[in-house]
Amino acid sequence: LIFEGNPTMADAKRPLSPHLQVYRWGPHMLVSILHRATGDGLAFAGGALLVWGLIAAASGPAAYGLFVAVMTSKIGYLVMFGLSFAFFQHLCSGLRHLHMDTGAGYELGLNRKLALATMICSTLLTVLLWAVVLL
Amino acid sequence: MSMRSNIGRVRGLGSAKTGTHHWWMQRVTAIGMALLGVWLIVSLASGVAADLTRLTAWIGNPVVAILLILFCATLFYHVRLGLQVVVEDYIHSEGLKVAALVGITFACVLGTVACLFSILKIAFGA
Numbered sequence: 001l002i003f004e005g006n007p008t009m010a011d012a013k014r015p016l017s018p019h020l021q022v023y024r025w026g027p028h029m030l031v032s033i034l035h036r037a038t039g040d041g042l043a044f045a046g047g048a049l050l051v052w053g054l055i056a057a058a059s060g061p062a063a064y065g066l067f068v069a070v071m072t073s074k075i076g077y078l079v080m081f082g083l084s085f086a087f088f089q090h091l092c093s094g095l096r097h098l099h100m101d102t103g104a105g106y107e108l109g110l111n112r113k114l115a116l117a118t119m120i121c122s123t124l125l126t127v128l129l130w131a132v133v134l135l
Numbered sequence: 136m137s138m139r140s141n142i143g144r145v146r147g148l149g150s151a152k153t154g155t156h157h158w159w160m161q162r163v164t165a166i167g168m169a170l171l172g173v174w175l176i177v178s179l180a181s182g183v184a185a186d187l188t189r190l191t192a193w194i195g196n197p198v199v200a201i202l203l204i205l206f207c208a209t210l211f212y213h214v215r216l217g218l219q220v221v222v223e224d225y226i227h228s229e230g231l232k233v234a235a236l237v238g239i240t241f242a243c244v245l246g247t248v249a250c251l252f253s254i255l256k257i258a259f260g261a
Contacts, residue, residue, distance in 0.1 A: 036221060043214040050207070051249050057190050058253035064187040087176060094165050101162065133180050 027115040034119075035093040038086035046083050081130065088125040092118035157216060164213040171206040191257055200258040207250035215243040 023029070049071075056063040070076050096118050099105050105114055137144065183193040194200050218239045226232040 039217050040221065043218060047210070047214060047246055050210070051246050053184065054207075054250050054253035054257075057184075057187060057194075058256040061187050064190070068184075068186065084176065087172060091169055091172065094169065098162065098165065129176065129180055 026112065027119070028111055031093050031096070031115040031118050034089055035097070038090040038093070041086045042083065042090060045079065046087070049079075049083075081126070084129055085122060085126040088122035088129075089118065092121045092125075157219070161213070161216045164209050164216065167205070167209040168213050171202060171209060174202060175206055191260070194254060194257045197258070200254055203254050204251055207254070208247055211243040211247040211250075214246075215240060 020029075053064075053067050053071075056067040071080060096105070096114050099114070105111055178193070178199075182189065184190045194203065219236060222232060222235045222239065226235055
């Protein structure tokens with residue numbers, strides 16, 4: 001209010017609160033944005049493929065045959081691999097969030113460890129899943 | 136200074152009882168997705184969707200059809216809640232934001248109905 005009627009001061013560059021660029025990059029930040037990225041990927045790609053697969057299956061052998069052919073192509077396997085990692089990362093990160101919702105796990109050391117644990121667990125689960133599928 | 140009473144000023148601005156509803160539903164659907172998602176991905180890994188014969192036989196099992204319906208309904212509810220937060224965080228133009236939210240809602244309802252109808256058609260035809 002004290003700047004009202006004083007254009008030079010009102011137009012002056014005002015200080016901003018610290019934002020992303022001032023913080024040292026850490027695993028908790030990566031896991032946080034990964035949760036959103038994997039969620040978006042699962043929602044759009046996963047949701048679309050779920051709907052396509054089920055409608056194709058309900059439509060008949062020709063439609064489902066096309067769906068299976070696309071999903072078992074090289075790109076199809078790449079998409080399924082990506083979606084499986086996204087699923088496990090979103091799952092592990094989501095469980096971490098449920099844990100943090102109880103007010104737990106905000107200590108710097110533990111927070112860092114659990115953030116790293118979500119990435120290690122999701123990687124291991126993805127490898128395990130594809131080992132079971134392909135071997 | 137306003138002469139209006141406290142209750143008069145807040146009346147019509149919305150209930151004070153549903154502020155945490157979105158937060159709670161996101162968590163409740165998350166727990167549902169964790170359980171149903173693991174069930175589905177393990178099932179898919181065992182090859183139940185590899186061809187139409189196996190998929191039809193699988194969905195023909197009532198327990199599978201019921202769990203699959205629950206999965207799809209919970210998934211699109213969870214997607215609706217999650218994408219809403221993303222839109223609210225990144226889209227600041229009011230018109231574009233409302234349009235995106237309505238579009239996401241329509242897409243999620245459409246996805247749910249498409250999945251449910253397909254599952255039921257396969258299950259009843261099996």
